[in-house]
Amino acid sequence: MHRRDFVKTTVQGIAVATTPMVVSAQPALLDNEKHSPPAVHTRRARPLCIADVSSIRFTNGGSESAITRAFRGISSGEDVLDAIVAGVNIPELDPEERGIGYGGLPNADGIVQLDSCLMHGPKKWAGGVAGIEGVKTPSLIAKAVAELTDHHLIVGQGAQDFARALGFEIHEDLNTEASRALWLEWRRRVDPNHWLDPEDRVRRGRFPEQNGDKANPNASYDTRLQDFYSASLDAGLSMVDDNLIPEHSFWGTTSLEGLSADGDICGVTTTSGLSWKIPGRAGDSPILGAGQYVDNEVGACGSTGGGEANLYNCASFLIVELMRQGMSPKDAGMAALARVRDNTIESRLLNTRDLPNFDLRFFILNKQGDYAGVAMYGSSESMFAVCDENGAREEPLEGLLEGPPRG
Numbered sequence: 001m002h003r004r005d006f007v008k009t010t011v012q013g014i015a016v017a018t019t020p021m022v023v024s025a026q027p028a029l030l031d032n033e034k035h036s037p038p039a040v041h042t043r044r045a046r047p048l049c050i051a052d053v054s055s056i057r058f059t060n061g062g063s064e065s066a067i068t069r070a071f072r073g074i075s076s077g078e079d080v081l082d083a084i085v086a087g088v089n090i091p092e093l094d095p096e097e098r099g100i101g102y103g104g105l106p107n108a109d110g111i112v113q114l115d116s117c118l119m120h121g122p123k124k125w126a127g128g129v130a131g132i133e134g135v136k137t138p139s140l141i142a143k144a145v146a147e148l149t150d151h152h153l154i155v156g157q158g159a160q161d162f163a164r165a166l167g168f169e170i171h172e173d174l175n176t177e178a179s180r181a182l183w184l185e186w187r188r189r190v191d192p193n194h195w196l197d198p199e200d201r202v203r204r205g206r207f208p209e210q211n212g213d214k215a216n217p218n219a220s221y222d223t224r225l226q227d228f229y230s231a232s233l234d235a236g237l238s239m240v241d242d243n244l245i246p247e248h249s250f251w252g253t254t255s256l257e258g259l260s261a262d263g264d265i266c267g268v269t270t271t272s273g274l275s276w277k278i279p280g281r282a283g284d285s286p287i288l289g290a291g292q293y294v295d296n297e298v299g300a301c302g303s304t305g306g307g308e309a310n311l312y313n314c315a316s317f318l319i320v321e322l323m324r325q326g327m328s329p330k331d332a333g334m335a336a337l338a339r340v341r342d343n344t345i346e347s348r349l350l351n352t353r354d355l356p357n358f359d360l361r362f363f364i365l366n367k368q369g370d371y372a373g374v375a376m377y378g379s380s381e382s383m384f385a386v387c388d389e390n391g392a393r394e395e396p397l398e399g400l401l402e403g404p405p406r407g
Helices: 066-075 080-092 138-148 156-165 177-190 221-241 247-251 307-313 315-324 329-343
Strands: 048-051 114-120 125-132 153-155 253-259 265-271 292-295 299-305 360-366 371-377 383-388 391-396 398-401
Touching: 048 066, 048 360, 048 371, 066 080, 066 253, 066 383, 066 391, 080 114, 080 138, 080 253, 080 265, 114 138, 114 292, 125 138, 125 156, 138 153, 138 156, 138 265, 153 156, 177 221, 253 360, 265 292, 265 299, 292 315, 299 307, 299 315, 299 329, 307 315, 307 329, 315 329, 315 360, 329 360, 329 371, 329 398, 371 383
Parallel strands: 125 153, 371 398
Antiparallel strands: 048 253, 048 383, 114 125, 114 265, 253 265, 253 299, 292 299, 299 360, 360 371, 383 391
């Protein structure tokens, strides 16, 4: 069986919806003791896609981005999930996109391991893969898991074997020359005593070893391991500061949610995961209820950013449930961010203001076509992507907190 057996590729034209947006009244927030009936929307929606910025900024050398391809398919009557998967395949295959798919930033061993999950609202299908190697488009494997098995998640070597059995090409290495060069630079910054930079052996005094301090050979294994992890994160973020890696690529995720004029909702999340992660690490992206959640009667939420925090709080599921109880997309997203903030108490995860030292972003829509993009931290450069009858564009994310995450 080949990909074409379960992935639709035929699209007929562009039919732009003319139904105006219906904006619901602002609901009252519910207390902890009373719950309103599930939100039931009977008014006709409008075709709509929302996503992270990589869904609009990368085209793999073509004329369409992920979000414009998804919207075109949805508007012309293509199955919503088919249209979204066809959309996210564009940045997955784009070697210039460092956060997902081919050329995504690798793990600590220099190996690209990919995750993806998706949900089909009207059919109530879901599928995902985690830690898959050698396949450029993990969203297609996640789709096959949903369509061809009774499983929701296949991981590691099993996911690769599953893809091979379906006829997908398995590549020896998903690194590009650029992604491998960035991995080598990260190694030099983490361990400058062993991974030498031929052009500049001392990286501006960023690490204790470069200031004359030596690692303590008598330190416990746990202490030395924590020192390595801390240096690993610091090295990666220093590369963001030096404009070697876009910040959205360092955290590495594309999430795209779509709504049809008939009110059908689907979503896809795909990622290469946290840059330089421990081999085998799976974050929130392949986990239903964390990196992605869809309820066709209510709405959808996808996310990027601090995956472990999202996993701990099952935030995408929480947001959809808050919308079910009557909250708007924006209010539901802000409530989830506040919960993440309040549950972040370890000092290693806090900045100098005792606030989370990571960002977390949610892309949310409801069945009526209302939408929001929210983030733990807002700034003039924090954007998300929208595509509707007015075209594709970037809009600012609304932040729960002010200032930089690491300030």
